[in-house]
Amino acid sequence: MSGARGAWPQRALALLVPGTFTTSAFMDSSGEKQPSPVSSPSSMFADGANDLVAGILLDRFWWSLGFEKVAMGLLTLVEDRPTPKAVYNWRVYTAASVASWAACMIGYDSAFIGTTLALPSFAEEFKFAEMSKAHLNLTKANIVSVYQAGAFFGAFGAYASSHYIGRRKSLILWTLIFIIGAGMMLGANGDRGLGLIIGGRVLAGLGVGGCSNMVPIYISELSPPAVRGRLVGIYELGWQVGGLVGFWINYGLEQTMAPSHKQWIIPFAVQLIPAGCLLIGAVWMRESPRWCLSKGRREQALKDLCWIRNLPEDHPYIMEELEAIDAQVEHDRITVGPGFWKPFAALKQRKVQYRLFLGGMLFLWQNGSGINAINYYSPTVFKSLGVTEGFLTTGIFGVVKTVLTIFWLLYLIDRLGRTKLLMLGALGGSLCMWYIAAYIKIADPANNPSRDGKLTSGGISAVFFFYLWTAFYTPSWNGTPWVINSEMYSQQTRSLGQACAAANNWFWNFIISRFTPQMFSTMGYGVYMFFACLMLLSIPFVFFLIPETKGIPLERMDELFDMRPTYRAHPLLLERLKENEDVNVVIRDEKAKGEHNEMA
Incomplete structure (x- = not known):
């Protein structure tokens, strides 16, 4: 007993593949603690450290580099109970990564459209120069925002599909809808007008809305509690990788291709790549054991759970997890009831209403940070700072976000937790926005450019604070609301709760994307002050209303929120x-x- 308890609550965990990393206080497949502690990476590659001499030499080498403190800081997690190392295996990470191709679709679509609309070839083919300023703003806003409108309804539609056909098949269904929409956009040209692009973006929005509901649920239901934030964070990483490609693709095309129909159609075609990868990977994915148990498919649930955990059916860890899920499913059937409509009846319960309110508000605060105004209209944002190289600066913005997302994923989300990140990010981001607003108010760089076309010292500092805002926002509000919303609902209400959360995200996304051009036209520097105020208001909301969820089993969330x-x-x-x-x-x-x- 002492051996098992000595591992609780903090232990160094293998991150990816069994046999690749081994650290102290691991448990073998039988659940027993391994006898030999490992103090550094010297034995990470031996999984047993049989070569004592080589181990000692490597120990001294890594110790001299101060590696141990860094490695243990990165690998130490909080567990709800002693967990066999086999649970943290390549299968669960790969399943999360495959599902997160959907996030690449979403991230790419969110990023590429703003710079595509700014391409001279696109503007020329669709005769933007002949439109009035108001008409042009409306046209651009419609092209961007119909995507969010479609995603709003797709998020709710995914509740129905996941109830009847499961998480995995739902992902396939909504990906196919996305592919149809992306294909429609490829048929657009100057003669046919913008109809195919707008219609295609509605369908693409439906697809990504459904996927944005399914992926966080699917990953959270597969994940061991200690790395649930990290695994759901892979979804956010996929979003940022897709966004990175979307931000850079038009810079590359503008630099290497002459303006033409082909120049602007390529970014629309690239949408099909992550969608195709998800379809291929879905053949390998397993269904969520929690969904299977909720449908009475116990044999399939046990088989899939053992495969994901890499443990035999009679292992105590499997038996305990299955019992916990069974108990939660039975509790939900008594309190909520089975069937498609019963979770809607559960909306009458105050605790469900309260969590829906919390989840929706998290996405209000997220969008209130200004992130989607920047994502969709980055050239406009950088122009307001006096930056003329909008495509390049936007690309750098994408790089910064991606790098910081990796840092958030590996180090912050399951170590610092959710709520501390949100409050710190909101405070730092708000201060940066206040500075940017003050600079634009005083210098008005968009209407008073420098004579040589270069940024002034004030402009350079404004760009610095913009990237500093990115450094505060990305490891906090970018992905954490998705993680919390994927955790906070019971099994019977999780699909509906996540549908409401995803729909909230796309609703506020729509509001921001639809009215950002008008806000910049009428408010100027006031747009940044608006976002700064909203970020400040989010701090007391998180502190007093959002409980920390790291390391808590999904089946104990009701207890946590009570x-x-x-x-x-x-x-x-x-x-x-x-x-x-x-x-x-x-x-x-x-x-x-x-x-x-x-x-x-």
């Missing part, structure tokens, strides 16, 4: 879980002793 005060709920529940684990270990030991005595 505890008061909210900002103390997480440590109190972890202590309760620790006490319960002590009791369970004693029961298992007594049972094992009894069986041994009977055999004797």
